[in-house]
Amino acid sequence: MRLAAFLLAAAMLAGIIAPFVSATVAPAHAQDYTAGEIVLSDPWTRATPPGARTGGGFVTIANTGDTADRLVSASSPVAKHTEIHTMSMDDGVMRMRHLPDGIEIPAGETVALKPGSLHIMFIDLEQPIEMGTPVPVVLTFEKAGAVDVEMTVAPPGAPGPKGKAGHKAHGDQ
Numbered sequence: 001m002r003l004a005a006f007l008l009a010a011a012m013l014a015g016i017i018a019p020f021v022s023a024t025v026a027p028a029h030a031q032d033y034t035a036g037e038i039v040l041s042d043p044w045t046r047a048t049p050p051g052a053r054t055g056g057g058f059v060t061i062a063n064t065g066d067t068a069d070r071l072v073s074a075s076s077p078v079a080k081h082t083e084i085h086t087m088s089m090d091d092g093v094m095r096m097r098h099l100p101d102g103i104e105i106p107a108g109e110t111v112a113l114k115p116g117s118l119h120i121m122f123i124d125l126e127q128p129i130e131m132g133t134p135v136p137v138v139l140t141f142e143k144a145g146a147v148d149v150e151m152t153v154a155p156p157g158a159p160g161p162k163g164k165a166g167h168k169a170h171g172d173q
């Protein structure tokens with residue numbers, strides 16, 4: 001519980017938690033990544049203030065195949081540890097949890113990692129995340145294997161990859 005409380009506080013400092021913001025990432029433009037049946041679009045993160053220990057990463061994952069796949073792990077040279085987390089409201093309190101088994105991507109469905117929801121968590125940053133310096137991340141799927149992506153860097157606290165919220169979510173997720 002102490003670790004969870006620490007991580008939650010760290011996430012708040014890093015601006016990962018954006019309660020009451022309902023946002024989806026904008027549709028993919030230039031950069032999509034494909035591995036087998038998995039299509040990754042708009043991988044992004046946020047710049048961190050000096051001394052920040054944590055950061056959050058986001059991406060939209062589509063499974064175009066007819067069998068489920070699973071995002072099982074993530075890694076990046078920017079942090080000592082990179083984990084897959086979820087965040088939810090629990091009796092009015094935002095809580096975040098490590099998902100040791102990763103995230104299932106059902107056949108034919110799209111799962112959005114976004115602020116206030118599922119996210120990649122960079123823990124113990126080796127250096128600040130800076131605007132203009134994309135963050136390399138390896139996302140590993142059970143079936144599709146390892147995919148190298150570069151997360152674009154939005155301003156601190158940005159709700160979306162271009163610094164805007166994009167469309168309103170239409171009741172998805």
Ligand SMILES: [Cu+2]
Pocket residue numbers: 007011085086096097119120121
């Ligand atoms: Cu987290």
